[in-house]
Amino acid sequence: MTHSKPPADPDPSRWTVRLTGALADPRTVRASDLAALETESVAASTSCDDETASSERWRGVRVGTVLDRARPRKGASHALVRSADADFACGFDLARLREAFLAVRLDGDPIPTERGGPVRLLVDDADCWERVKWVSRIDVRETPPDEDDTARNRVPADD
Numbered sequence: 001m002t003h004s005k006p007p008a009d010p011d012p013s014r015w016t017v018r019l020t021g022a023l024a025d026p027r028t029v030r031a032s033d034l035a036a037l038e039t040e041s042v043a044a045s046t047s048c049d050d051e052t053a054s055s056e057r058w059r060g061v062r063v064g065t066v067l068d069r070a071r072p073r074k075g076a077s078h079a080l081v082r083s084a085d086a087d088f089a090c091g092f093d094l095a096r097l098r099e100a101f102l103a104v105r106l107d108g109d110p111i112p113t114e115r116g117g118p119v120r121l122l123v124d125d126a127d128c129w130e131r132v133k134w135v136s137r138i139d140v141r142e143t144p145p146d147e148d149d150t151a152r153n154r155v156p157a158d159d
Contacts, residue, residue: 064098091145
């Protein structure tokens with residue numbers, strides 16, 4: 001298994017997440033726009049199966065809140081969440097992804113780069129590689145992503 005590479009310049013004031021694909025209103029959202037939406041706080045651990053870590057306080061917005069603004073088309077059923085690391089992406093059933101969390105703060109501060117900031121995906125009951133760091137794009141689809149689209153043999157850089 002290999003680790004994904006952090007972006008060279010993850011400036012939160014310029015970071016964007018593109019919403020593309022099977023959407024009526026594709027858009028680009030700045031990390032600061034996410035923080036300005038109705039956010040919530042969740043306790044979550046980012047440890048992998050063989051690790052032990054306590055829960056931390058993450059703050060952000062549900063993916064469904066962001067997707068609703070982009071209006072997925074009727075046939076939309078899946079999405080591919082892409083990292084700034086061009087070799088890393090993770091596919092999801094759209095219903096599961098809607099409940100996931102786009103975090104922009106960790107314990108009250110901007111998320112450090114090494115922890116996946118400025119925007120990190122947190123998914124309940126996720127495998128380690130499903131918690132995408134440095135989220136840069138969410139590509140909504142009408143069909144499931146191919147196995148080649150999803151980086152199961154790569155994990156986010158050490159947490």
